[in-house]
Every structure is written in structure tokens, then in C-alpha cells.
Amino acid sequence: MAQAKHSSFLTYRGGRWAKFALVFSVICIGLYFAFDFEPVRNGGSWYGYTLGTIGALLILWLAWLGVRKRRYNPGNWSLKAWTSAHVYLGLSLLVIGTLHTGLQFGWNVHTLAYALMVLVILSGMFGVYFYITVPRRMSDNRAEASQVEMLDELENVSRLLRETSLSLQDADTQRILDMLAKTTLKSGVMTRLRDSHVRCPNARALKDFKVAVRTIEGDVQRGMFDVISVLERRDSLLGRIRRHQRYRALLELWLWIHIPATITLIALLIVHIIAVFYYQ
Amino acid sequence: MVKQSDIKFDVAIIGSGPAGLSAAGRAAELGMSHVLLEKTDHLSDTIFCYQKGKHIMATPDALVLRSEFEFEAGSREDILDRWNSKAESINVSLNAEVIEIKGKKENFIIKTKAGDTIEARHVILGIGTQGNPNTMRCPGGDKAHIQYSLDDPDAYFDEDIIVIGAGDAGIENALGLIRRPELENRVIIMNRRAEFSRAKDANVKALMSAAADGRMTIMTESETQEVYDKQADVSTKDGIRTVAADRIIARLGSAPPRKFIESCGVEFASTDRLAYPTLSPKFETSVPGLYVIGALAGYPLIKHCMNQGYDVIENINGNTDLKPADEPLLIHLFRALPNPEAVSEWLEFLRTKIKIFNGLTPLQMREFMLDSKVHVFDPKKMVFRRNDVGDSLFCIAEGAVAVRIDPNDLSKTITIPEGEIFGEAGLISGRRRNASIFAETRSILVEVPRNAARKLLATVPAVQASVDRTATERLLLAILGQGLQKEDLSEIMETATLETIQANEYLIEEDAEDADVFIIRVGSMVVEKEVAGNNVFLAYVPAGAYVGEMAMLEDGRRTASVKAAVKSEVIRLKGEAFKTLLAAKPKLRASVIEKFADRRALNSYIEANKDSFGGVADMFTARANFLMKQGLGEATDALLIDEKLCIGCDNCEVACAESHDGISRLNREAGTTFDHLHVPTSCRHCEHPHCMSDCPPNAIRRAPDGEVFIDDSCIGCGNCERYCPYGVIQMARPAPSKPSLFSWIAMGAGPGPGQPPKAWIKKKAKGKAPSGPKQAVKCDMCKGITGGAACVRACPTGAAIRVSPEEFLDASRSKVR
Ligand SMILES: Cc1cc2nc3c(=O)[nH]c(=O)nc-3n(C[C@H](O)[C@H](O)[C@H](O)COP(=O)(O)OP(=O)(O)OC[C@H]3O[C@@H](n4cnc5c(N)ncnc54)[C@H](O)[C@@H]3O)c2cc1C
């Protein structure tokens, strides 16, 4: 594995796009302060026009990543290279966009467009943060098991629990059966993030049984110890699955802001451009 | 029906597969008195046992069908129905398993298991290669509740079932039986050994997890001693145990039919597992009047089988001039030669000119040529270049070729003359060509593809020996270089022996005092050194390199251990002889010492840093061992995923599906992980692909860039799927076409990119049963797609990488340094 071949999107080709974006941003900032633009330091000057055009095209190009990611045509493209450029050029847009405004903000559609752009970029920064921090933890957590395997295993352990619980006293058996009937894994993204251990019926049953087992004796007690050990196994499995789902949610959730905000941004961008040309 | 034991038949045909049926059909048509004996209670058992609804292919397309029975591509049911109704016109005897054939031409006496005897003037054996399942030998092994196959795992309820056998068949049966817990079967799987080493990882994993949950019981190191009606005595480590058994499913593999055939007096070409009976051009065996046709004769496709059935009857009936139906294929093959219609003359020409063909029968010659290609090369034209991928064998029928022995000096060549072979190195090692070769004069070359060539070597032991010798000599010349000549090697060649090393077996042990040098000819080796009680991984040595030269040069003990990463073959050279050679050739000595300086540097570095070492080396060793275990030792190119970067978006799978008929050939999540390095379920493009072992139409090949791929001639038999130890081949039909990306983005039309869900495919089919064949699909490394592997291109973070083991293990070694 030659080093050049195996690098992350952030270090792609020694950070070629990072350097490019940095140099470009510095030049823009330099020019901004080097000249006294007429009439004002904003989109109205030739400098402002240039930055505005570059910025608008850049936004369209950045948004095109959504299409690039899903077009699997033959060719010498690499999505890693695209992501790398996307991240760094996207960050430089913060400079380009801000300079383009000439720091003239107000309660209007122009500033709204700017705010949205910042929102997209901020969410992107969160995305990158999750992309570099979550995978490792997700990998450790899933430890070779695939999601399907984890769910299969959960089903098996649940069945085992049902069987072992038959040796308990009726009320306890019923509690286990009720608990199993209630599905404990939620699917929505937000619930996945919030789904907690404390409220998990399995964990509560485990806690209660651990207390109860000390008050009984003989076969019943032995039966309950068996149940407890299965509950414990199920508890750790559920924990693992929840963590897995949480990690997946973290890796996806920010896109739920990034993408709709991008779409809104493009709409506002069009409004902004039309407004500028027709009403000025 | 005639009472069979009363008359003597003109011909008795044994086995009612396509070959036997077709023979019987022709015999009936010609009015010959005949009988078709079939072991089972239905015709054509091999085809009968195909999966329900299997689409049967009629390859090769160019071959005409010669048979009274119809056959064209279609569903199993259709074909069997037609054959069954046609079979009413022939004399069939079902449930007649032949167990003995005695006598000779005009007077054969055939015995069946049921005790009948049948007399016949000629006998045709068309019993296929499936053989008989191995049966239980212990007392009670013939009880009625013992079965050797499992058709419907859901057919049993509340039973104690023992599955015997540690292969994939046994494990899959056992898992099938517990798939529906509501059936409440109690299943035990029993294995004679301690581990399930013959089965696929995924199967073993599933088995272990089922056992951990108490859904199944595993009994290892156990064997049945006696079977009773409802139970069985089983020997275990702790003595004999009695186990409840309402049903026993024994999956003990099957015995090839060879023993039975040899017991009829028929000779085989060699003792090799791949060898076939020796046959005349008319399919007659070494026993006159006894013929062998079909898969057993080495022709594994239905159409070939049927044609042979027809031809063999014509011949027995006196029509000896009939040209075989494959004549047009051979004419096509010889099209580059003058007068290609003279097929038998050309076959004879090639057979006598090319040394390794000398010992073949004309029939074998025909068979090998059907798989081969004939080229005519003009002078100076390249046949192949160094580092090309290629594993076929070339034979020089006329002319001569030149080998460039020094990549740095193109003028240095040696000549390989008429009658000889070349390309054997690639064939044997499975690696890239080690030299460039061009035609010296106008040459006629026969190119025998890998599988046919291996079969050829297996069939004729003398050929194997002579190819081995040539290969050893050339490998030595190629590896040692330095202008060595054949003559220089004569002494060392005397000491050279070929040895096979099993995976994980040690070839060289650290501190031992032997001094032989080994050349790795097949497979690969791992070099290890003991540091503070642990074996540290030093290097991965692929085929085509040598090991063991250090002790020889320094007259010392072995400084490191060398073990086989996969099953390998090495050439052992006596250290003394090698030393003499070096003494005579100072230039060679210098080059060997130069190479070995590197290895010694690494060795002494480790010696010097023994104490400070620990962590890094251990981690690296553990990782290298993990990768070896995952089959990377025999891989040429594998997909790995760096889980420190993988965000689980599955865009790799989606891209794979989008690039290949909507079916993803890779499963990212499945597979094993070590130190955040994940080996997904995806083809490793092995040096000696297991999947190629038994492909009837030879549809699995290696492409010019090294990819192992399956072409359209796949008949969907599923052999490769079973042979692949990594579980990367699946049987699938192309997914239906989807609405475009933009209508999906804009209007949500269709299921979006990637492999469409089953439900969508079903809906799209509108209730119609899926048509068209299921074929084997696997990763072809995006052969022919610009940009290369789609999975890697489509990875947004750079987690997916494709590597060859050398690249990988070398780069990681530098981390240790
Ligand atoms: C899953 C699968 C799919 C395949 N798909 C295709 C395809 O699509 N197209 C294609 O061309 N080829 C296909 N093949 C290959 C093809 O099926 C075989 O090459 C072909 O059936 C061989 O024919 P045969 O007549 O030589 O022997 P078989 O078809 O094997 O028939 C042998 C017969 O002999 C009987 N028999 C055995 N021993 C005895 C005995 N002692 N006494 C009496 N009878 C005996 C057996 O019961 C059997 O009925 C496939 C093979 C498999 C396994």
C-alpha cells in the first residue's frame, strides 16, 4: 500500500486542495485591503462582481457533489479527490462570500442567503468532524459483527430469554414476555440519537431482578440467575446496537441540515442575483 | 417389457444421464436390442438434482446437436419432461444400480445391486462423475432413518436430528434445520475432528453463534459407533455417549466412481485425481467392447455428452467413418493454418511434433485442442511480454521462439526450439510472466489454457515430470540471471527436488543447522524471527524468489524461520551444490550477496533492538498474520477497508451494483476486522483460484490485467460458489433496469442507485416468474471499465483500497524499521 494510494480525503495528495484554497483566500483578502474599491467595498465593485461570480459558481460546483456521488459512470474520477476539494474549497467560500458582502449586512434576502451559506459551511464542518472521529469508534463497537448479524443475534438472545423465563414465577415470566413484546429499538434518526439505556425495559428488568433474586431461594433462585445472565447478555448486546445506531445517526444527521440548506441556498442565490440585477 | 435376463442385448448402457439417454435413443432408432440401466428411480439423476427451475444452458453454441433426444436451453423441468416422454421409446430399467461388469466383448455379464444379471455384447458406461455419497460404515449404518441428502429442511418437526460431516454441505444442512425454530427440531452436528477447517468462514461463524445460543449442539472429535432405531452410540473425548436420533443426515462427501470403473478392468491415464480413463478415438476403453462417454470421459457439458452417446452407438453399429460433431469447431480452430478441413491430419501433426502431446491418444488430443488456441506468429512478433499476466502454456509445433533473458539488454536471448513448450512458469506459479518471448521464425504455436494444461499434466505423468524439470531449470536461470547457461546448472539440477509444503508448515526453522536453499515455485512464504519469545513477522516472500541463502553463505545456523503462508511448492537445492555454483560464478555470487545484504540488515536491526521493540512489531506481526489468515497470502489483488475512515455509507457497494447489472459483488460489512483493517467479503483474485477447480464450460479465466472473471458461457452450476473458501461468489440474474438518476432525484422514481431491493424487483416483474439463467457473479475488478475498481473510486473518504499482498506487507514493514 503505497502511501500516496492510501490517504484520507483530508490528506489527499498532501493536502493539495487545502493549499490551493489557502493561497486563494489569502490573495482575496490581500486584494480586499490593498485597493480602495469604488463605489463601495461590496458586490457592486468589479472586485465584488468577480468574487460574487466565483462564489456562485463555486456553490453550484459544491452542490454538484450530491450528483457526482451518485453517478457511477466509468472514468478516472475519484470521489475522495472530490470530497477533498469540496471540503477545502467549501471552507474558502467562507472567505470569498464574506469579502463579497463587504461586511454590509441587513434584514434582506442578500444577508439571508449569506446566513444560509454559513449554515451549510458550518454543518459541513460538523460533518468533517464526525467523519474523522466516529468511524474508529464505530469499528471498535461493532467488532466484526455486521448490523444484520447483531440484529439476528438479538433475536436469538430474545428467544433464549423467553425460554429461560418460563422457569420463573408467573408474574416474572409475564414481565419478561411483555418486555419482549414491546420492541425496544427505534428507527427514527432523532430517537436513535436519544434512545437511552436508562429507559430501556431490559435494563430495568435486569435491575429489578438483581434485587429480587436475593430474596428467594432454591430452584426459583437458580432459574432467576439464569434469566439474569441472559438479561445481561441482552443488555450488552442492546447497548452495542444502540451505540452502533447512534454512530450511524451521527454520520448521517448533519447531512439533514447540509443538504436541505444547500437546496434553499441555491434558491436564495437565484433570488439574490435576480434582485441585484433588476432592482439596483 | 422384455424379461431382461433371458436375452443377450446388443448393447447395455449404464447411467441415464444425457450421454446414456442419447445412446439408448440412437440404439432404439437403429433397432438394436438395448437396455438402459439407471441406479435411481428416475432418469438423469444429475440433472434431476439441479435446483428447481434451474435454467439449463446449451453451450457451446457453435456445436451442433446430434441426438434422438431434443435439447436446447430451457428450464430443468421442461427438459426433463421432454426427455421422459421421449424415453418411452427406449428400454429403460430403473432402480438398477450396476455393481459389477465381467466378461469381454460379445459376452459381458452385468450384475446389479438387486441381484439381477444382464448379458450384453457391448457395454457403454455413462455414469457421470458425481459418484456415490460415502456411507456410514458403523454397525447399524444401513438403518432406514439415515439419509445422505436433505431436500427440504422444513419437512421435519420435533425431531432429534444428527448431522454428520464438517464440510459446508453438513453445516448448511444443520443451519437449514434450525432456521425455523417453531419446527422445534433438536439438531446436533458431529465432526470427527476438533475444528471445522474445511468449511467456509461464514458458515463456521454462523454455526458457532447458533451453538453459543443453544440453538444447536456441536460435537467435535466425535464419531458414531453404532446406530439404533432411535439413538446412536457416539465416541467422544470422554468416552461413549448415547445420543437420541430420530434421523441421521450424513454428509460425508462422495467417492468418485473411479474405483468401480477400475474394477471393470478399465485403465486410467494416471493415478492423479484429475485423470480420466484411457480411451480410443471411438470412446473404447482398455477393455474392448466397453465404452465410456459423457462427463466420465472428460466432457462435462450436456451437448458433448449427448453427441457422444449418438456417435458411440453409430460406431458399434458399424458406422466407423462418422466424423465427430465437434469437427466444425476444430476446423474453426485451425483456420489460421492452410487447409483447416484436414482436421485429423492437423491433430496428428501437432500430436507428433509437440513433445508433451506425444503420449496422448487421438481422443485426448481432440479434447485438449477444443480448449486450446492455434496461433501462427510471424518472425519478430511478440508472444507475450515480461510482467504480462498469463497462465496458459505454449507449445511450439513449428518454428522457434526467443526468450529475452535480460530485461536490461534486449539483445540477449536464448532460443526455444520446435517441439518444446514455454510459459510454464506462469502456469505453475500463477504469477506474471517472468520474461518476454517473441517468434524467431514463422511459428505455429498451440496455446493451452490453464485448466486444460493442468489436466494435461495430470493425465500424462511423463509430461508432468518433463515439464517440472524444464520449469525448474528455467526458473533457476530466470531467478539467478547473470548470464548463466543451462550447462552451468547441470550439477545443481541433479540435487533439485520438488516439495509441497502445507499452509503454516515450517520450511526452515530458526537455529537449525541445515543449509539448503529453496526456490518458491507456487504459493508464498512468511519469514519470522523469534524476539523475546514471540515470532515477529519479517517479510512476505512470493513465488519466484528464493529463501535460505543466508545460512548457506555464512555456514551458520538459520537466523530466521520460514513458513508457508498458503499451500506451496518449493524446489530444494542442496546447499553444497549451490555453493559450488557460486564459487564458479563470481558475478552470481556478488548478486546473491547483494540481495542478501538487505535481509541481513533487517535481521541485525532486529537483533540489536530486541528489547526496545515490543509493541510496534507485535502489532505488525499480528496484523500480518491476520491478513495471511484471510487469504491475502494467495491473493493478487484484494479490497481492504480502513475502518478508521469508513463512514459506512456503502457507496462502494452501490457503485459495484451500478457498474455490474445492478448486483453488488461485494459485502462491505461482512468479513473480518483486525486493528481497524477490514477484509470485506470480496474476491481476492487468488494466484491459483479455487473457483476454477471445476468449471464445466471453463468460463472462469484470468484477464490480461490479472483479474479473475467469469464470462457469459457460465452455465450456472454453482461449482465455483462452493469451491470459493471466501464466499465471494453468488448466483444471480441481472436486476431489471431502473429509471434514470435524475428522475429519481427529481421525482423519486424507482429505488435509487444500487442493488434494487427484492420487493421492487418482484413488483417490477408483475407476478411473472423471473426468467433467464442465474449465473455466477463475482468481482472482476471492473475489468474493461475506465478508471478501474468502482468501489475504490466511489469511496468519499479514502477508506477503500485495493492492494496486492507484497505492496501491503512491504509498506507496513517499513513502519517497523
Ligand atoms: C448444478 C449443475 C448445473 C449444471 N448445469 C449445466 C448446464 O446448464 N449446461 C450443461 O451443458 N451442463 C451443465 N452441467 C453439467 C452436466 O450436468 C453434466 O456434465 C452432465 O449431466 C453429465 O452427463 P453424463 O451423462 O455424463 O452423466 P450424469 O448426467 O451425471 O448421469 C449419470 C447417471 O448415471 C447414473 N448412475 C451412476 N452410477 C450408476 C451405476 N452404478 N449404475 C447405474 N446407474 C448409475 C446416475 O444416477 C445418473 O443418472 C451442470 C452440472 C451441475 C452439477
Ligand code: HEM
Ligand atoms: C456552500 C457550500 C457547500 C455546499 C453548497 C455544499 C453542498 C454539499 C452537497 C450537495 C453534498 C452532497 C451530500 C450528499 O448527497 O450526500 C455535500 C456533501 C458534503 N459536504 Fe458540503 N457543501 C458546502 C460546503 C461544505 C464545507 C465547507 C464542508 C466542510 C468543511 C463540507 C463538507 C461536506 C462533506 C464532508 C460532505 C459529504 C461527502 C460524502 O459523504 O460524500 N461541505 N455538500
